[in-house]
Amino acid sequence: MRGEAALSIEKAPSGPLRGLRVLDLTRVLAGPTCTQMLGDLGAEVIKIEKPGAGDDTRGFAPPVWPETEESAYFLGVNRNKKSLTLDIAKPEGQAIIHQLLDGCDILVENFKVGALAKYGLGFEQLTQKFPGLIYCSITGFGQTGPYAPRPGYDSLIQAMGGVMSLTGEPDGLPQKVGVPVADLFAGLYGCIGILAALRHRERTGQGQQVDIGMLDTSVAWLANQGMNYLATKENPPRLGNQHPNIVPYQVFPTRDGHIVLSVGNDPTFARFCEVTGQQALLSDERFATNAARVANRQFVTETLTPVMQSRSTDEWVLALEAAKIGCGPINTLEKVFADPHVQARKVVVEMPHASGATVEVIANPVRLSATPADYRVPPPQLGQHSEEVLAGLLGLTEAQIAALREKGVV
Known part of the structure; x- marks a missing residue:
């Protein structure tokens, strides 16, 4: 049984909108x-x-x-x-x-x-x-x-x-x-x-x-894409899995699959370079700041792709999370609902249906x-x-x- 135990068909409401x-x-x-x-x-x-x-x-x-x-x-x-x-x-x-x-x-x-x-x-x-x-x-x-x-x-x-x-x-x-x-x-x-x-x-x-x-x-x-247009009056291009304002903030191939890398600022990028053994990049002006990395998006991606392909997704997640660098696997829904954190948060609730069956629903977040x-x-x-x-x-x-x-x- 996943999530919370099966609940009774009827009970008095207890939420903040009770009585409405x-x-x-x-x-x-x-x-x-x-x-x-x-x-x-x-x-x-x-x-x-x-x-x-x-x-x-x-x-x-x-x-x-x-x-x-x-x-x-x-x-x-x-x-x-x-x-x-x-x-x-x-x-x-x-x-x-x-x-x-x-x-x-x-x-x-x-x-x-x-x-x-x-x-x-x-x-x-x-x-x-x-x-x-x-x-x-x-x-x-x-x-x-x-x-x-x-x-x-x-x-x-x-x-x-x-x-x-x-x-x-x-x-x-x-x-x-x-x-x-x-x-x-x-x-x-x-x-x-x-x-x-x-x-x-x-x-x-x-x-x-x-x-x-x-x-x-x-x-x-x-959100940011709408504001980007209002600021520049230029239509933002499609970028696939890349971010319009931050680099690297995208999907990379790994040795056995893919990983999402979310490097939100320059100090995080410095830690990323240390974990990946790419400290030399920090002296390259094309990598020195986020603005520079955005301007050189294609070169940054091409440089980092073989680096990320050198290890498996799990290896990278373990190493990068230890350095407090945002990253994660790209989960199928099977993996999402089996994830220990998702289960600990009880995001699936079981309810008894009038048919006699028990149905699972996704909990209110x-x-x-x-x-x-x-x-x-x-x-x-x-x-x-x-x-x-x-x-x-x-x-x-x-x-x-x-x-x-x-x-x-x-």
């Missing part, structure tokens, strides 16, 4: 990432899913988790949520949303701009009835601007946001990042905006809309000493909590719920 309720009208990745973070921190999250279909990612398979019918993709971003199937296109479904909002603090949605307004569920419509509601909208391009009506997808945003132009080998094609970072960052920025809006509401009682555009967030995390993330509700089966929400929260009878099912509302 979130209505989750999101699907796929950006929105569910945001709402899972809120759930991990103690909020009660009610996930609204289309009857008979549910979140698109339920069908993003293979792989399906063993002994369940759930895709691994869906399981990754939907713990600590209760699934209520509800057709919001029907008046009865819209009425239930309004009933739920009476007891909700936050609504998170990632529909196209204006789509929810057709059902009376837009921000301007709901804020009149629920002035304290925090309404987070996550879209491809935000609520305003010429691209606002367009759909947003991770690879599209990576392309339009510039990161693809920076990623890949210099003479190769532009490359997207290997995981959907545009979606993930948008979800996390959404969570940050919600937390700020909660603080504002504590002071004023006033809710507000949190407008998250994936293109906005992708431009925001261009936010470590709070007093109110840690908790894992009380496993990723739900479609509609698993419909009766619990409708009867327990709204007081509907069995006959009323049955009538809603007959009409296809739930």
Whole structure:
């Protein structure tokens, strides 16, 4: 058994957001990432899913988790949520949303701009009835601007946001990042905006809309590369695994594989030269400072490559770490999850699924000493909590719920 022991299906929330309720009208990745973070921190999250279909990612398979019918993709971003199937296109479904909002603090949605307004569920419509509601909208391009009506997808945003132009080998094609970072960052920025809006509401009682555009967030995390462009007005080139501002800070071949070398400053480079037996380089002006090494990037790389190829990856890691020089192997995911440090940090958590199987999920990386993330509700089966929400929260009878099912509302 990896990570923490299997946890009970239900337990009282213990995180800092306990007592808050979130209505989750999101699907796929950006929105569910945001709402899972809120759930991990103690909020009660009610996930609204289309009857008979549910979140698109339920069908993003293979792989399906063993002994369940759930895709691994869906399981990754939907713990600590209760699934209520509800057709919001029907008046009865819209009425239930309004009933739920009476007891909700936050609504998170990632529909196209204006789509929810057709059902009376837009921000301007709901804020009149629920002035304290925090309404987070996550879209491809935000609520305003010429691209606002367009759909947003991770690879599209990576392309339009510039990161693809920076990623890949210099003479190769532009490359997207290997995981959907545009979606993930948008979800996390959404969570940050919600937390700020909660603080504002504590002071004023006033809710507000949190407008998250994936293109906005992708431009925001261009970070040093974005600032490099603003300073020079020159498009940064693709550098493969090299760093635009620091050398050597890149991948090198070793005798039996590869290593990432991260030499962040001149004193570290001096120690690197001592460990590798290349002290003579320090008297060469092309190596003397980081600025010089950046200017002579190709020569520095060509000089150090045979040096790094003289030992195995493990030998280099042992020697360089002893001198406090940043370095590391390039791990496969098998090696990542088997790494003793990763295991010591308990980054894999086991949860009992409603199917009877035990599923593994990747733990929340936010470590709070007093109110840690908790894992009380496993990723739900479609509609698993419909009766619990409708009867327990709204007081509907069995006959009323049955009538809603007959009409296809739930």
